Amino acid sequence: MIEIEKVNFRYLNSKKSILQDFSLNISKGEIVGIIGPTGSGKSTICYLFNGLIPHTIKGIFTGSTIIDGKNTADTSVEEMSEKVGYILQEPSFQIASPHVESEITFGMENLGLSIEEMDEKLNNIIQKLNISHLRYRQTANLSEGEKQKVILASILTMEPKILVLDESSSMVDTTSKINLMKTLKELNQQEQKTIVIIDHDLDFISQIATRILLINDGKIIADSTPNNILTDIKLLRENGLIPATIPSLFYELKESNLPVSRIPTSSDEATKILAEWLS
Ligand SMILES: Nc1ncnc2c1ncn2[C@@H]1O[C@H](COP(=O)(O)OP(=O)(O)OP(=O)(O)O)[C@@H](O)[C@H]1O
Ligand SMILES: [Mg+2]
Incomplete structure (x- = not known):
């Protein structure tokens, strides 16, 4: 679904290439988390997916990005953008209508659909995301x-096969985060959407x-797998x-020479280990 082959990219006003012979393949239906420190190139990689690099963001580009x-x-x-729906960190910047x-x-509106088709899609998306209570609101008054x-709804009407979320959980509260996660999982399971998420x-x-990359x-x-990466606290x-809370807690216990057999990533797994321990 995403095939990046030997991409080199240097921002126009930068001395050094941020991407050097960068290759990456992502298959249909994967949910790939991209992690890394500030300035490591996570967003730059995602700018390749919808062609912002090389079309909009200028620089020196070689190699190829093939999407679907x-x-x-x-x-x-x-x-x-009909193939790749991009959700940015700050929702307010992405809202265009009152x-x-x-x-x-x-x-x-840019896809040339009839009023009836647009209406049907609008109703379907509103129902799917459970946002009928927001339908007649003004965007400026939304949390x-x-x-x-609403941005996700707007993007989904274009039926993109790929969704990219760049730090999009950082501006919203915990409940919204959990809801977003649930919705993304459903979209992945029911419609085989390929999802790329950058998040700290x-x-x-x-x-x-x-x-996880x-x-x-x-x-x-x-x-590697989330389990391999999230339990490698040193890395x-x-x-x-x-590191995430549960693996880091068990890592510290292990470092204190407590008999921790393995480092869990979920609370279910952690409970099991503790139960084994106490039995
Ligand atoms: N428009 C630009 N012009 C020049 N250099 C840029 C530009 N955008 C990003 N960079 C540089 O490219 C490198 C990678 O930036 P990028 O935004 O991809 O990192 P990131 O991993 O997404 O960081 P963050 O976690 O802060 O969002 C950084 O050194 C950054 O300063
Ligand atoms: Mg970034």
Whole structure:
């Protein structure tokens, strides 16, 4: 679904290439978490997916990015956005319309659909995301979590096969985060959406990703299962990341020479280990 082959990219006003011979393949239906310290190149990698690099963000680019069979170098960002839905960190920056309904239909209007088709899609998405209470509201009065849902609704009307979320859980409260996670899981399971999530919050990533990439200095430092990466506390700390709560607690217990057989990533697993311990 995503095939990045030997990409080199240097921002126009930068002395050094952030990506050097960067290659990455992501298959349909994967939920890939991208983690790494500030400035490591996570967003730059995602700018490749919808062709922002090389079309909008200028720099020196070589190599190829093929998304769902289309080479982004030969495809406009507009056309790519029908394949790749991009949700940014700050919902307010992405809202373009004063009313929720027009915000949701905004993307569809450029697709040349009939009024009936647009109406049907609008109703379906509102139902799917459970946001009928927001339908007639003004976008300016929505909470950050509500704005995020409306943006997601707007993106989903275009039926993209890929969803990219760049630090999008950081501006919303815990309840909205849990809701977002539930919705993404459903979209993945019911519609086989391929999902890429960049997030500093490893607790959030650990609950949703099926694969994690650890990025530093524009390179893939580790590419493995969430379990392998989230329990490698040393690797995470070496790369400037704050480990998720449960694995880091068990790591500390192990470091204090307590008989911890393995490091869990979920509360269920942790409970099991504690029960074994106490029995
Ligand atoms: N428009 C730009 N012009 C020049 N350099 C840039 C530009 N955008 C990013 N960079 C540089 O490229 C490198 C990678 O930045 P990028 O935004 O991809 O990192 P990131 O991992 O997403 O960071 P963060 O966690 O802070 O969002 C950084 O050194 C950054 O300063
Ligand atoms: Mg970023």
